[in-house]
Amino acid sequence: MRLLAHLTHHSIESLGNQQxxxxxxxxxxxxxxxxxxxILLMYTSRYDDFSFPGGGLDAGEDPxxxxxxxxxxxxxxxxxxxxAPFGKVTEHQPTWKADWDMMFQTSYWYHCKLNQPLVANQLEHxxxxxxxxxxxxxLDEAIRHNHQVMQRRPDSMGISIGRETLVMERVASELLTGNGEKRGQPPREREASL
Structure with a gap:
């Protein structure tokens, strides 16, 4: 799967290249x-942001x-x-688990189609x-909203908003035109610090 970007959270940069x-x-x-x-997105009121539906894979689970x-x-x-697979983002970011110094996450995005209406979801606690x-x-509304949140940088801002917004922008440029038709553009790899 093509690499869309490699991201490094700003708090990780201070750790340097320690072995x-x-x-x-x-x-x-x-x-x-x-x-x-x-586009189908998840809105999280705690962070006031939009993100793609999905989440962590279980050990050994096929993506x-x-x-x-x-x-x-x-x-x-x-x-x-x-x-079809759309792309992946790799990132170094802080972790919530006490025994670890940082997390290296690989997120895989897939273009999907729903064949039936949504039913009740089963969110975790x-x-x-x-x-x-x-x-x-x-999609443009979600991108605009997330950019406004990132500009304000509230204390409640989640660490994933940069990654999610970057992929939303790629979806907008590669999968959508003004009338919702697909269009193809050559992929670009990107490295950034969030």
Missing amino acids: DLKVLKREAARGIVLREEK QLGLRRELHEEAGAHDIDII YEVSNGMSVEWVA
Whole structure:
């Protein structure tokens, strides 16, 4: 799968190139589900941001199987076609696990199609506590909203907003035109610090 970007969270840069850092490796799968001029996204009120539905893979889990599981749990999607891989983002970021110095995460995005309407989702406790909800939203509106949050940099801002917004912009430039038709543009790799 093509690399869309490698990101390094600003808090990780201060750790330098130390050889003995304990790095937690994590993989995640995320879905790109388009319907006319709207995209299926998760809105999280705690962070006031939009993100793609999906999440962490279980140990040894195939990314496409994990994506199907995550889309069912988070968004209530139960009949999904995976059209094509879209790309992956690798990133070094802080971790919430005490025994690790940082996390290296690889997130895989897949362009998907829903064959049936969404049903009730099955959010995890922390997702409910964070105020997560399923939204069909205009992609440019979600991008604009996330950029406004990043400009304000509130204390509540989540660490994934930069990654999610970057991929939204790639989806807008590569999968959508003004009338919702697909278009192809050559991929570009990007390295950034968030």
